Every structure is written in structure tokens, then in C-alpha cells.
Amino acid sequence: MPLKAWFPTFIYCDKLQPKGLAKFNDELAAECAQLRDYDEAGRKWSEKNYPGGYTSYASMHELHHFSSTFGGLEKKLTKHVRAYAKALDMDLRGREIHMTDCWVNIMPPTAAHSLHLHPLSFISGTYYVRTPKGCSGLKFEDPRLSKFMAAPPKLADAHEANRAYTTYAAEAGNVILFESWLRHEVAANRVDDERISISFNYAWR
Ligand SMILES: [Fe+2]
Known part of the structure; x- marks a missing residue:
């Protein structure tokens, strides 16, 4: 076919690290639960804006600065973000990338997150x-x-x-990266258990 693809949209998905994911995820899950117990303002905000679930998006969204576990996650994620930016041919020579926000999302049954994008950043995940x-x-x-x-x-x-939508399965231990302008959503959780994820934004300077 005399066809060539131009202006593609790349989405990155990889394991965070080759080994030790179960232990690391146990530590993160415990901190996420503690955070929900502690973060009254976040629980209140979630009641109105994240029905059925809990997110620290509006209350504690710089977790990488407050917890060594999340700080460790930041280091691991930054490697993936660099690899992704490189694959996109972004010119980051002499520039720095940094995590601006990092927050927790806990979705019990019925919790959903409607279509949105992530302003004020260039790579999110x-x-x-x-x-x-x-x-x-x-x-x-x-x-x-x-x-x-x-x-x-x-x-x-x-x-x-060529489809208008694509869905990546949520799999513990995986990191998914996308350019921040790409709209995405999470359909209502229909499983009788909590789905826990950590979302984040990166900026460059
Ligand atoms: Fe998002």
C-alpha cells in the first residue's frame, strides 16, 4: 500500500521494574490506605468530585515530597518517562524533567473517572x-x-x-505513560474490590 502513518499518538506501557513488585506494591497499598484514613479534606473533596471513591488529587498531590516510598516510586518512574520522551524525540538536552504532582486513587465498586486530560504538564501517567x-x-x-x-x-x-478508542488493561506493577493532552477515562469499577492506582504529572524546564 502506498501509505505511511504520520503524527502518531504513542502510549507507553511497561513493568515498573523486573523484580520485587509484590513487596513494593504492598508497601504502596498500605500507605495509600493510611493516607485515606488521614486525609479528611481529600475524603470530603472526593465525596463531591469522585463519587464512591477516594483521590488525594485536590488535597495531597505532591506525595513524592512527603513519603520516602512515593519518593522511591518517583525515581523509578522518572527512568520510564525519560525513555518515553526519548522515543518521542523530545529535545531535553540541557533541560530537566521533574514530577510536579503525584496522587492516589482508590476506586471501590461503582467509582468511575470520566473523560479528562492533565493540564500544566507534558507527560502524565x-x-x-x-x-x-x-x-x-x-x-x-x-x-x-x-x-x-x-x-x-x-x-x-x-x-x-484506526479505532476511535483503545483500552489498556489495568495490571498491578505496570506503568502507563501518555502525553498529557490525550483524553482518557476509567469506567466504573464493577468488581467487588478496591482498585488502587497512583497518577502523576511531569513538567520540563
Ligand atoms: Fe488522568
Whole structure:
């Protein structure tokens, strides 16, 4: 075919580290639970803005500065973010990247997170701590959707790169990275257990 793809949207997904994930995730899960117990303002905010679940997004969103466990996670994640930025050919010579925000999301049954993007950053992502079997994945939307004017619908068996949405399964120990402008959502958790993830943003200077 005389075809070539241009302007692709790359999504990165990899294991955080080759070994020791179970122990690290146990430590993170324990801290996430402690945080929810401690963070009254966050619980209040979540009641209104994150129904059924808990997020520290509006109350404690710089966890990498407050906890050595989250600080350790930051170091590990930064390696992945560098690799991703390199694959995107971003020119970071003589520049620094840094984590600006890092927050916890606990989703019991029914909790959902509707379509959004992450302002004020260039790379964002999620690390999965607890992912009960069958819990919702991370669904991304084709960033050109708002520009489609008269396109016919896609075939049911369209090539995966040609679909308007793609969903990455949530898997404990995995880190998913995307450019911060890419809209995404998490469908309601339909599993009778808590799904725990840590989201984060990176900026450059
Ligand atoms: Fe997000």
C-alpha cells in the first residue's frame, strides 16, 4: 500500500521494574490506605468530585515530597518517562524533567473517572498498585475526534490503530505513560474490590 502513518499518538506501557513488585506494591497499598484514613479534606473533596471513591488529587498531590516510598516510586518512574520522551524525540538536552504532582486513587465498586486530560504538564501517567481481576482499564480517545467532520463510522473489525478508542488493561506493577493532552477515562469499577492506582504529572524546564 502506498501509505505511511504520520503524527502518531504513542502510549507507553511497561513493568515498573523486573523484580520485587509484590513487596513494593504492598508497601504502596498500605500507605495509600493510611493516607485515606488521614486525609479528611481529600475524603470530603472526593465525596463531591469522585463519587464512591477516594483521590488525594485536590488535597495531597505532591506525595513524592512527603513519603520516602512515593519518593522511591518517583525515581523509578522518572527512568520510564525519560525513555518515553526519548522515543518521542523530545529535545531535553540541557533541560530537566521533574514530577510536579503525584496522587492516589482508590476506586471501590461503582467509582468511575470520566473523560479528562492533565493540564500544566507534558507527560502524565498511572502506576497500578492493586488491580482486582476484571477491574476497569484505562481508556484513551483518539485526539482527532473533535476534528472529524464527515467521516463514516469505522468497521467493527477495524485495525486497532484506526479505532476511535483503545483500552489498556489495568495490571498491578505496570506503568502507563501518555502525553498529557490525550483524553482518557476509567469506567466504573464493577468488581467487588478496591482498585488502587497512583497518577502523576511531569513538567520540563
Ligand atoms: Fe488522568
